[in-house]
Amino acid sequence: MSTSYLARPEGRLAYELAGDAGPLVIAAPGMGDLRQTYRLLIPRLTGLGCRVATLDLRGHGDSDATFGSYDDTALAEDLLALIRELGEPAFVIGNSMAAGAAAIAAAEAPEQVRGLVLLGPFVRDPQAGRLQKLLLRAALTKPWGPAAFLAYYPQWLPGQKPEGYEEHKALIRDNLRRPGHWRAFVRTTRTSHELAERRLAQVEAPAVVVMGEADIDWKDPAAEGAWVAEQLHAELVLVPGVGHYPQAQAPEVVAEATARLIERVTGA
Numbered sequence: 001m002s003t004s005y006l007a008r009p010e011g012r013l014a015y016e017l018a019g020d021a022g023p024l025v026i027a028a029p030g031m032g033d034l035r036q037t038y039r040l041l042i043p044r045l046t047g048l049g050c051r052v053a054t055l056d057l058r059g060h061g062d063s064d065a066t067f068g069s070y071d072d073t074a075l076a077e078d079l080l081a082l083i084r085e086l087g088e089p090a091f092v093i094g095n096s097m098a099a100g101a102a103a104i105a106a107a108e109a110p111e112q113v114r115g116l117v118l119l120g121p122f123v124r125d126p127q128a129g130r131l132q133k134l135l136l137r138a139a140l141t142k143p144w145g146p147a148a149f150l151a152y153y154p155q156w157l158p159g160q161k162p163e164g165y166e167e168h169k170a171l172i173r174d175n176l177r178r179p180g181h182w183r184a185f186v187r188t189t190r191t192s193h194e195l196a197e198r199r200l201a202q203v204e205a206p207a208v209v210v211m212g213e214a215d216i217d218w219k220d221p222a223a224e225g226a227w228v229a230e231q232l233h234a235e236l237v238l239v240p241g242v243g244h245y246p247q248a249q250a251p252e253v254v255a256e257a258t259a260r261l262i263e264r265v266t267g268a
Contacts (some may be wrong), residue, residue: 006082008081013063019046023051024088029060032172032185034168035055035172040163044251044255055079059185060175060185071192072100072193072194073101075098076244080108092105093258096120096122099119099122100121104199106204117254117257120168122134150169150172150173156215158241180211187204203210205235206234208234209258235257235261
């Protein structure tokens with residue numbers, strides 16, 4: 001697949017498109033991660049007859065780090081811009097903060113978002129004290145910030161690592177070394193998901209929530225997944241032994257959930 005670029009007012013966003021025909025699926029990663037996180041899911045979705053676009057976030061991967069904002073709202077606007085660029089409404093897969101952005105996009109433009117697949121979703125801010133937030137900000141301060149993030153990264157994928165894990169981690173390391181990208185990442189970590197939570201009640205698109213039962217970002221991942229599913233009247237899929245990246249550790253589960261959602265919407 002070759003890299004394409006979506007022009008935005010303050011820079012360009014990189015994306016790749018796979019598949020020749022079928023329902024359009026747009027997949028966005030969480031903060032700190034790259035579009036290649038969907039490397040194991042893409043062939044499964046194209047094999048089901050989908051056209052799949054994977055997007056790099058602002059200041060991540062091959063996207064520019066020239067933007068003034070890096071929050072959920074900005075990403076929601078980027079998702080809708082890519083949908084318009086590709087010329088048809090889409091099913092949107094969002095991991096982590098991209099799940100919150102996907103929900104905002106669905107509430108903002110229901111005619112453009114046919115359905116949502118939310119993976120390890122952050123659609124509200126987790127409970128964290130002021131001290132914990134200050135410690136996180138300190139941990140992400142240079143010069144030790146990138147090393148701290150990379151040291152923490154394996155905990156999001158507990159147990160057996162997925163195919164291509166070491167190569168993917170190397171891509172993330174290299175991304176953080178690009179000019180402006182570490183600064184963009186730190187700004188992304190300051191995102192609040194308050195707006196996403198407020199917009200949940202306005203989402204009309206059918207949805208499925210896939211939550212790893214070993215996701216360390218939540219004290220009780222199953223309870224958080226159930227709460228998100230309840231807000232969206234969505235199907236909930238809990239995956240034992242899987243962490244924050246179901247698309248990498250359980251791509252077959254995500255593909256099956258996506259296929260069920262598409263069938264539910266299209267009837268085909």
